[in-house]
Amino acid sequence: MQMATVMMATALFSRASAKVLSLLVLVHFTQLSHAVSEPGKWILNVNSKTHDNDALYLFTKTLFNGSVINLKWLSERCEDNNTVKFFVSWYLRSSRCYDEVFSLDNRKAHEYFNKTSVIQEGGAGSYITHSYKSTGCRKNVPGNVFAVKPLPNPTQLITKESSSGSQGRRRRDTSSLKPLRTASTTKEKSSTPDSEIHNSLSAETQYAVARTWEDGPYMFILKIVVLPSDATWDFQLEVRMTGPHGYISATEWPLMIFYMVMCIIYVFLGLLWLVLSASYWRDLLRIQFWIGGVIFLGMLEKAVYYAEFQSIRYDGISVQGAVVFAEILSAVKRTLARVLVIIASLGYGIVKPRLGALLHRVVGVGLLYLVFSIVEGILRVNSAEDDLLLLAAIPLAVLDSTLCWWIFVSLAQTMKLLRLRRNVVKLSLYRHFTNTLIFAVIASVIFIIWTTKTFKFSNCQSDWRELWIDDAFWRFLFSAILLVIMFLWRPSANNQRYAFSPLVDEMSEEEKEQLMNEGFEGVKMRGLKAEANGAAKPNKVDEDLKWVEENIPSSMADVAIPPLLDSDEEIMTTKFEMSKME
Template identity: 50%
Template sequence: MKLPTKILLLVSVLITNTNGLSEEGKWDFTITPNSRPIFQEKNVFKGAELYIGINCETLVSDSKVNLNLAILQSPCWDPEDTYLELNNIITTNKATNSSKVYHSVDTYSCNDHIFLHEGTVVSNKTSRGGIYPLHEFSHDGVYVLGLSITSNNSDLLIHVHIEIKSDYGYLSAVDWPLLPFYGFMCLYYILLGVIWLVLSFLQWRDLLRVQFWIGGVILLGMLEKATFYAEYQVINNKGVEIQGAMILAEWVSCAKRTLARMLVIVVSLGFGIVKPRLGSTLHRVVGVGILYFFLAASESYLRITKAKSQSNRDLLVASVPLAVLDSAICWWIFSALVATTRTLRLRRNEAKLSLYRHFTNTLIFSVVASVIFMLYCLKVHHFVTCLTVWKDIWLEEAFWHILFSCILLVIMILWRPTNNNQIYAFVPLLDTADDNEEEEHLVNDAYGVKVRMHQKQHYQISPRNSVDDDLKWLEENIKSDPTLPTLDSDEELVNTRFEVSKMQ
């Protein structure tokens, strides 16, 4: 296997899962006295505020509860060591406050609702409905909160509500940049859709079939970015995610990714440019598309519904076949591109050959850019013992959307509807009346057979007054060769009649 193909397989495996789950800003827990402490982590902006409310359900009046609350900032993106340190702080019951740690131990009468409001709070901050924040985070960072509740009443049922909100909303510091990003990408796809619709309307008589595929990809891309933007907007405003909306957004994204891969495949195969139809290959393209959508939808569903604490075996079972299929699609694309450019080079069709050279260079550039970006991510974000540069992690998700939008823009420019659309359309090979010189073409077809096609010299062409006479003349003067594929479809016959009618 050649080196570029290996690189392409690596790219397809690593970009299979590009959309991560966004962090919520509100959490609800139901616990009993003397249960295990509650731990919750979140990366926040400077000035974010913490709100905690507790509701008690008991038949014993004037029950007492002891609350042990601690907040610790993690120096690294992975707060695994911070959890152990936080647990030690809670067990010591020593109240210490600093720029990185907040710790308080208090006793409350658990009659009804309890809103914790003792803490370091800036005086100019206003309350939300009379509820003041418990703590204000003084630095950007990853924080871990630990809460332990004990009581002398064993029948007590405690509901804990935790909120962390910044001036930007409930989204975390890592996820918030994706909100304006998806908003911009939605507007970008709307602009592409309007431009493509106007160009298609102006040239509606000469549209190629592949241009309809491009329009479908633009439409699904617009829906994908709109659903992701709506998902992040809901989380940012309400603090909680709607699982059904997330699944819908992921499945729309799967549909767009599926149609995008099918588009690149049919373009690489030369559909509408070199081949008038795909024949049995179309069934394989559709089959691969259906299989890819099924695997991608299954992987996204498991990724959303499975909790982090649960086993990821089912998710791995869905991710590995998806990566293998993506690798096969990439290999198919480049193999088809090689065959298509070879055919155009043998036919000496410089206009179409230049078109596919630009398209091939674009795909090669995308592969190189993907490899460089992945090496950067592996070096900066993954192969480090303590990740401190975590604010640009959102680029790992945004990069692939930007890269595909650039590839789509190049495809739109190369296959844009113009007055010269038919230059790139498939045209059956016909003899020309004005060519009196004998030309010799060597065609290396798919069967590896070399065929010599000789054009007839010095034909006395009688006047042709009708299409039927033209077709009869073609049958009598064009030599048929059994080693070459014959024109056996009504579609090719219509194309032949169209080309002959233009010569009249």
Template identity: 45%
Template sequence: MDGYLSALVFLCLVCAVIALPESSIWTHHVTKANVTLKMEKSMVAQSEILVEIYCKKSTSVGVLWMLIYSPCIEEFVDVDAVDAMLKLLASRELKRPESTKDRISLIASDRATYKSAWETFYCSPNAPAFLKSSSRIRGLGLNESMPTRSLTSNFGVPGVLSTTWDSGAYLFAVQPQALSYSDDLDLTVHVEMRNPDGSYLSAVEFPLLPFNGVMSVLYLVFVIFWLVLIIRYWHEVMRIQFCIGFVLFLGLWEHLTLFAIYETIRKSGNVAPSAVYFGELIACVKRTLARLLVLIACLGYGVTKSRLTAIWFRRCLAIGLIYFVLVMVEGMTRVAQPRFAKSHFLLATLLPLVTLDVGIMWWIFVYLARTLRETRVRCNIVKHRLYRNFSYVLVAVSITSLAFMIWSIGAFKRTPCIENWPYLWIDDSFWQTLFLVILGMTLILWRPTGYNRDYAYSLLDAQSSHDDLDDEEDVLMDRTDPEDIERSLRARPPAENEESTNDKPTLGREKLVHSMKPISPTIIERMGIEASSGPGQENPVWKLD
């Protein structure tokens, strides 16, 4: 249970939502016969498909085209199955001897349909050639015997070959051929797939455009809020608060980049791979710094420790470098492929990243528990409340993450046909939203205030911190036990006690900093200390208090 909780604590920081966006405009130069051009996109109903053919020389050309629809959004990922299906459909359209009926049952849904036509025309270099539309829709797959139906196309617009008849995944295939064996093919096929409103963003990715716009606005509000607090309490700012501000800036930069990418695709239909790689690079830097930030915060940096010891500084630097390399390899591999592409190499890059992620989460869990115990035995109410509230946030995030993963697996992972694809954007955006929620709670807990000195490391907390040189063991020394302090006060002469009483801080300050009342340990502290005590230890550290 302990390891499982630690693995869930910051699973929401994975945030691997960037994939290669779907293209909407293709231009292919064809010089060989029997070459099948395949273009895939998710589209809503009544979207338009425009096809223009440009010939370099006058020649007679025959073109076979097929438009296949499936409600399963990931239907056309299997390249071999798609090639076999197109080959069989081409044989059917060209009146060749058909194969057995079972071979066409390569498609997952029995509601898949298609349109196809064979057309011959004389192609001239003076003007582009347009294909004629077909209004006949036929069944495919398990339901080949379904009755055909008609669809009216937009014949008023030059180049519009067909309009889509339902929302889902579409595969458009074109196979140009020279009618004369003496003629060589030298033509260019230009294809556009656009929405009914004239935009080009795919149906799956369309909700991500307003989502990234909203996230950009929220990050901008957080950045302005953080800058105002830092400027106002400049002399009270802790170093960890500058790190939080930098993570905020990276989040704003990431979502602005994604918004610009999707807006460019919506208007022009072109995908800029360099912009996608740049957005993934920012996301990798943000993910790395976010983990290091949470780790050093749970170590007590700036709160219970004035600085990171040399050994932990080297550890954090090594962890950050290794994690950044692994997340870069995984991220660049992911964005280089379509959204639903399956790759063994991608899985191989993901396994070491997940392993390191689990290790970081375990350290976060263990050292958060130790910092909770350290602030508790020192009776520092303010700092203990800070880390206690932060632990509550992590527990809430873990429960929310687990519930969402169960829903996501049931909705998208355990079915061979994803028909509820309009909700895929929730699966993408949930982790980004949860990351923002964690960051927002961190802003509230670690916000710059006039009482930052009460949260920051001070000499009052240094009584048991001189043994940090042996940080390899990181054993907490209870040198400020309340009972020891009380016994030492009783042993002093009355005059000395009165003098020490007069030197005490004001009542409000005392309530903010220390309390002689014992603080009960939280469940996170108990679980973390017991889990990190090691096997064979009958008495975990927390039971000795």
């Protein structure tokens, strides 16, 4: 009765958790934010065929305090050098709201260019604007033609509040702007970043047009007016945003550190698993090879992501091929990990020697998950439209929730079989494994609720410093589950106690253990009764056949009976009957 109650509770939890997780994942993806790295360098090609004098060019990035914005003239070509004039102006603005800055495009930039007041509620900040005199299209224009010396100070944005408290707060904020900039300059001088980054920052100050005054999201809007409008021309500009850590953004700097730490951890885990596997290579289980493959893919994935962030840090641009390769690696790793959990929950190599008909289902689900993961990852890194990305994310979320339900149902069935067999060692292993997965599901639900409330349903995403956690949490949770699986299925001298063994042999071994187990009272102990007056034992074959019919299902009896019929007595009987026929 107690076992049936536990089974029912596990099944109900698996079904409820799958439904809740599916719903929360769908809500989590309703307002997707692109996981594309923020570049630090842009090359702007402008020509008379595509340029419009009313057009604006928008550049957004989260920057550290004291970062430098550089504007460099690269090249030019004009048919009439004497008449073509360029009128360039720019506008730099900060905001507390991450979504206000990164939801802009070139068309919406007109609502912000040269504005002096707060537009979105909660989007307080400061701004700097600058306009240049006309620049003629001539040969050998110096690259630092747009440099501004000295660098201008920011001006506080005007808020819509009219209360005295808010006015006093604005006065305090305005009075603190200049000391804030001075502090950032002092901090930059006193800090000791890498020599290469420090030298590049010093070399680029000749192209500097502005310096940031606080950590936060920034928009840099560039406007170019060319007269006369019917002239033929083209020129090239370069925009760079460098900080104390190079070109990497303030939101991705902690994520890069996270990937570096995780890469080191995976290297140690891989070495540890390799040493243990080499020490007990004769007794390795099939599932332990799967675990080794997941560790290797995880280590490779973290290394590729870290190398990608290093490329952005030093070069300012993202290598698209490396990003796509990292997403494919991540998809393969997650697929292999889910297949690992599925076959472990089914009891492959533990309670059954092969999957049989379930093998095709496991392979099909794995391939389906791999395809959905690759499509969703490539669309995400290629800045696809939100509707298209949502269309790719919904099937992935539903499939993930279905896998969650299947895993818990399979675990319940496997644990039921282990209880019937009275296998304490394997039952304890699967109980710990189930508790780990339940903890992972609960942690996932709590985290999705928190991120949805903090980042998706917030009018002003002021907690932009925690954005890196949205990506790092899932990597960390995956690594934690993998670490538990490694501990439970670690190679050891007692590996074979977890391996599959035939039912009859397993029962005879367990019956010997039951003599010392007080928890299994009342179990019939075959073959241990004392013989009366030295009388011969009853027919062992008949006794075994009777026990099999009473305790073993017919499908398993087909496997267990043949060895019982191959006794010496049965062979002699068969020969005797054949001799009578002759």
